[in-house]
Amino acid sequence: MEKEISTAVIRRLPRYYRYLGSLMDNGITRISSRDLSRRMGLTASQIRQDLNNFGAFGQQGYGYNVEKLYYEIRKILGLDKTYNMIIIGAGNIGQALLNYINYQRRGYNFVGVFDKNPKLIGLNIRGTVIRDIDTLENFLDNTKVDIAVLTLPGNDAEEVIKIIIDKGVRGIWNFSHMTIKTPPGVVMENVHLTDSLMTLSYKLKEESKE
Amino acid sequence: MEKEISTAVIRRLPRYYRYLGSLMDNGITRISSRDLSRRMGLTASQIRQDLNNFGAFGQQGYGYNVEKLYYEIRKILGLDKTYNMIIIGAGNIGQALLNYINYQRRGYNFVGVFDKNPKLIGLNIRGTVIRDIDTLENFLDNTKVDIAVLTLPGNDAEEVIKIIIDKGVRGIWNFSHMTIKTPPGVVMENVHLTDSLMTLSYKLKEESKE
DNA sequence: TAGATTGTTAATCGATTAACAATC
DNA sequence: TAGATTGTTAATCGATTAACAATC
Numbered sequence: 001m002e003k004e005i006s007t008a009v010i011r012r013l014p015r016y017y018r019y020l021g022s023l024m025d026n027g028i029t030r031i032s033s034r035d036l037s038r039r040m041g042l043t044a045s046q047i048r049q050d051l052n053n054f055g056a057f058g059q060q061g062y063g064y065n066v067e068k069l070y071y072e073i074r075k076i077l078g079l080d081k082t083y084n085m086i087i088i089g090a091g092n093i094g095q096a097l098l099n100y101i102n103y104q105r106r107g108y109n110f111v112g113v114f115d116k117n118p119k120l121i122g123l124n125i126r127g128t129v130i131r132d133i134d135t136l137e138n139f140l141d142n143t144k145v146d147i148a149v150l151t152l153p154g155n156d157a158e159e160v161i162k163i164i165i166d167k168g169v170r171g172i173w174n175f176s177h178m179t180i181k182t183p184p185g186v187v188m189e190n191v192h193l194t195d196s197l198m199t200l201s202y203k204l205k206e207e208s209k210e
Numbered sequence: 211m212e213k214e215i216s217t218a219v220i221r222r223l224p225r226y227y228r229y230l231g232s233l234m235d236n237g238i239t240r241i242s243s244r245d246l247s248r249r250m251g252l253t254a255s256q257i258r259q260d261l262n263n264f265g266a267f268g269q270q271g272y273g274y275n276v277e278k279l280y281y282e283i284r285k286i287l288g289l290d291k292t293y294n295m296i297i298i299g300a301g302n303i304g305q306a307l308l309n310y311i312n313y314q315r316r317g318y319n320f321v322g323v324f325d326k327n328p329k330l331i332g333l334n335i336r337g338t339v340i341r342d343i344d345t346l347e348n349f350l351d352n353t354k355v356d357i358a359v360l361t362l363p364g365n366d367a368e369e370v371i372k373i374i375i376d377k378g379v380r381g382i383w384n385f386s387h388m389t390i391k392t393p394p395g396v397v398m399e400n401v402h403l404t405d406s407l408m409t410l411s412y413k414l415k416e417e418s419k420e
Numbered sequence: 421t422a423g424a425t426t427g428t429t430a431a432t433c434g435a436t437t438a439a440c441a442a443t444c
Numbered sequence: 445t446a447g448a449t450t451g452t453t454a455a456t457c458g459a460t461t462a463a464c465a466a467t468c
Contacts, residue, residue, distance in 0.1 A: 008459070010412055014405035018387065032425060041391065044425090045461050052427060060426040061468040077408045078415035092309045096302035097403075108407070147410065171414045173407060177228065181251065187417050189410035191403065193310070195224035197318070197383060198287045200357065200399035202220055204381045205288035207397050218435070242449060254449090255437050262451060270450040271444040 009050050013073055015040065016050070020070040032063035082107040083171070084145050088160055089152030090115035090123075090130045093175055093193075097149060099126055111143055116156070136160070140167035147171035154178040219260050223283055225250065226260070230280040242273035292317035293381070294355050298370055299362030300325035300333075300340045303385055307359060308335055321353055326366070346370070350377035357381035364388040 019040055023031060033044040040047075051057055051064075057072050058064045074080055087094045090113050098110060115121060116133040123130045131139065140163075148169045150157050154177035161178065165186055172188040182188045229250055233241060243254040250257075261267055261274075267282050268274045284290055295311075297304045300323050311318050325331060326343040333340045341349065350373075358379045360367050364387035371388065375396055382398040392398045 006459070010409060011405070013412065014402070014408040017408065018405075034425080043461060045463095046459090048425095048427065049460075056427065058426050059468060060466070061424045063425065076412065078411040079408065081411070081415070083411065083414075092306035096306035100302040106404075146414065170417065171410055173410055185417055187410065187413035189406055189413065191401075191406050192224070193307075193401065195221070195228075196399055196401050197311070198224040198227070198289065199220055200381055200383055200397065201288040201291070201293065202223065202286065203397035203399065204293075204356065205291070207380065207395055216435070244449080253437060255439095256435090258449095258451065259436075266451065268450050269444060270442070271448045273449065 003053075005053050009053055012042075012050055013077055016047075017070065017073045017077065017079075020066055020073065023066045024070060029066055030063050031066055033058070035063070079106060082109060083147050084109055084111045084143070085147045085149060086110070086112040086114065086139075086145050087149045087151060088114045088133070088136070088164075089150060089156075089176075090117075090120050090125070091151060094149070094151035095125055097151065098128065108147070111145065112139060114139075115152075133160075137163055137167060140164065140169065145169050147173055149173045149175070150178075151175045213263075215263050219263055222252075222260055223287055226257075227280065227283045227287065227289075230276055230283065233276045234280060239276055240273050241276055243268070245273070289316060292319060293357050294319055294321045294353065295357045295359060296320070296322040296324065296349075296355050297359045297361060298324045298343070298346070298374075299360065299366075299386075300327075300330050300335070301361060304359070304361035305335055307361065307385075308338065312336065318357070321355065322349055324349075325362075343370075347373055347377060350374065350379065355379050357383055359383045359385070360388075361385045 016036075019036065033047045036042075037044040037047055048058075051069075054076050055072070057069050085108050087098055087110065090098075094113065094115075098113060110128055113125065113128050113130050114133045114136050115130050120130050121132045145164075145167075146169070148160075148164045148171070150160065150172060152160065157174070157176040157178035158180075161172070161180060164172070165183060170186050172182070172186065174188055174190045175193070177192070177194075179190060180188070226246075229246065243257045246252075247254040247257055258268075261279075264286050265282065267279050295318050297308055297320065300308075304323065304325075308320060308323060312320060320338055323335065323338050323340045324343045324346050325340050330340050331342045355374075355377075356379070358374045358381070360370065360382060362370065367384070367386040367388035368390075371382070371390060374382070375393060380396050382392070382396065384398055384400045385403070387402070387404075389400060390398070
């Protein structure tokens with residue numbers, strides 16, 4: 001039985017990964033936890049604690065080999081795998097996600113985009129045709145999908161979530177306001193943009209008080 | 211001197227706000243911390259602790275008045291104010307946010323969109339014309355801007371951040387990979403979409419192990 | 421070897437949960 | 445009034461930081 005890693009740790013992993021990537025870009029081949037902690041604004045202790053949840057990647061007296069650590073974290077994050085992905089909801093955010101991030105390079109393959117709006121169905125977005133949401137179940141019967149991106153209104157999301165879970169989709173990247181307790185075997189990552197904006201507005205208000 | 215509220219608490223406030231909003235939509239006028247905790251998957255203790263950071267909004271033996279609490283949290287989050295907002299980087303995400311937030315109709319007013327791409331400059335996005343980024347400084351001299359949304363590549367962001375802070379923008383909603391330690395009086399809220407996706411991929415990998 | 425820095429255990433700090441007196 | 449539920453203090457739990465022996 002493995003020990004459960006806390007989400008706080010997991011959410012720092014992508015940051016480590018990004019920093020290590022930029023170190024590599026700058027030709028830096030080794031780094032100590034102390035040095036990395038200064039750059040990232042963390043403590044060296046925390047970095048060593050975090051990494052040692054997954055293994056002993058460093059070397060006493062030397063520090064960490066940047067490239068080695070980079071690829072270790074890559075593996076920990078599951079970025080060495082490829083994922084079939086669909087987008088449900090082809091509105092602004094859905095289309096932006098389809099276009100903006102170069103998923104392909106990182107192992108994310110878009111295999112379908114769905115919407116219920118007849119004006120959108122059939123449109124071609126950068127080589128991907130928007131399908132009728134009514135064909136979703138049938139599509140899932142024939143295509144293995146690892147991750148579904150939910151970029152549709154919260155009230156529509158509830159029904160869709162049922163369908164995709166039923167059809168075996170195990171990862172949900174949720175941009176809608178709908179949140180559910182996922183059944184065992186299904187994982188969900190929520191991105192609540194309005195929550196984030198509200199947090200900013202709170203911080204702004206606090207700052208201006210001082 | 212006020213006591214500092216932890217970010218963990220602050221990040222729950224928008225969730226409370228959303229839940230209370232939906233309770234109001236359903237005509238529910240009062241709620242106990244126990245009842246709310248069940249719906250939200252938290253403990254009643256936590257809800258009471260969280261709220262009591264800001265005041266005593268409930269009543270013994272009764273619970274909380276939904277509408278009152280809703281408006282209290284609204285005020286705590288600074289949502290009773292209006293904010294002038296600009297978007298810097300009119301790519302997919304920038305355009306999506308322009309449409310998305312406008313649609314939300316809270317107190318966020320878009321007053322400008324900027325880009326450096328000549329193909330985008332001059333284009334009209336839902337009534338807002340994309341301006342040349344070179345005119346940004348001048349624009350900020352003449353218009354009060356509370357929040358700048360950064361939806362441009364990380365390498366371009368560094369220079370832009372300097373300019374907007376210098377010109378008195380105090381809130382930054384950052385979608386770029388660039389992260390900085392903000393000077394006093396300036397607040398920044400980061401949305402790292404790729405980090406979020408990496409977290410999902412980690413969770414997926416973990417789930418499939420079991 | 422001597423110096424540097426890890427991996428890891430112990431101490432501290434902060435956040436969550438439990439308990440209960442106050443009171444509507 | 446009696447029952448319900450808050451506000452708040454105390455206890456617990458977990459995460460971060462400090463310390464240091466191991467070792468490259």
